[in-house]
Amino acid sequence: MAHATLDNVLGALRNVDFPADKTELLEAARSAGASGEVMAALRGIPPETYTNREDIARSVRTDPDTDLGHSPAQRGEQARQGGKPGLSQHLREVPKTPIEEEMDR
Known part of the structure; x- marks a missing residue:
């Protein structure tokens, strides 16, 4: 199964006006034509209000092997x-x- 990378998730949200809640993030990603993996990653974030892209990066679950060399x-x-x-x-x-x-x- 393919996983969303952090770059893919944040790229799908480049036109988001912050602050934004989970519903607004999902709608923005859908409008940007995000892949199913990106949509699944965004569905998994807590239902909070996000003030910037860093908040999203801390909350979204992506495959660690795709983004970091740990x-x-x-x-x-x-x-x-x-x-x-x-x-x-x-x-x-x-x-x-x-x-x-x-x-x-």
Whole structure:
């Protein structure tokens, strides 16, 4: 199954006037001809009022492998640490592994 990328979701919402609620976001995406994957990602966001694109990016669930280069260890660390309700797991802060810290030196 294909997944929506964050770029696809935000691209479908480029003409949205903020603040906007979930219903307005879905209508804007539908008007822009968004794919079924994008519409499904937007249907999964909490029913809140969004003030900007960053709010949407924090709430929309996309496939983490399409947008970020996190390793399985980093994704596991995200899952263990938890985060703000409604925040997509792959957008949470992830500490570097000891090996990555060593490689950066």
